[in-house]
Amino acid sequence: MYTILQKDNIVGHKKFLKQKNMKNNTNEESGYFDEMSKNWDQNSMRNQIALNAARTMHKYITLSKNSVMLDFGCGTGLVSFYFYPHLQRLEGVDSSKGMVDEFNKKAAAENFVNAGAKVFDLDRDQLTDNTYDVIVSSMVFHHIKDPQALLKHLYDSLKNGGSLAIADLDEEDGSFHPPEAEGVHHNGFSRNLVKTWFEESGYKNIQLSTVMQLEKESGKYSIFLCVGKK
């Protein structure tokens, strides 16, 4: 069953394009997401994807009151705030300062005292080893330059027995993002390839499932979830 989605993200994209023409942005990728962050939560497609991703992840990961979670490419927290009541601590990382500010504003408004995000570029910066019980991420993997290297990096930052849950697009023809979108390094992924990368990085008990299928004006797409354990 395909969920039909609205084209209500067009305002943010158009605004970004206008501003891009007005100033010479030196870091276009995070500039794009900085601009998008202001209206990120007002887009029904993103909310639906995030909610479906979080619900599907919840079927495959075990959480306790002692769990420390990392959400990478956390955006405004649409995915990981869902888990907050089940956690000891929630950390978000994102390369966009605009996204990080929105995440922290929402955490403060909800009085989520043990949740916080910081600016962090996963293509460049180093996470601490053996730190997280669970790492989640939704719709970020296709923005990562070297996803295979990142899987190894995340493996090191998990505690023994910890889980990684990644939701992202199945292989598509490149039409999912509008042409002006920045930092799209992959047109989705083959599930078999992702599974192989998980195996090669050391993950065990690898499980693949479908988060949702969706339809936009540009075509039909689906989103997978891949979960593995350290």
Ligand SMILES: C[S@@+](CC[C@H](N)C(=O)[O-])C[C@H]1O[C@@H](n2cnc3c(N)ncnc32)[C@H](O)[C@@H]1O
């Ligand atoms: C499509 S958004 C998804 C945001 C959020 N996970 C959600 O589901 O609403 C992709 C996010 O990944 C972040 N991102 C892209 N490349 C990144 C990198 N190299 N390191 C950290 N964050 C990155 C962007 O800033 C953006 O917030």
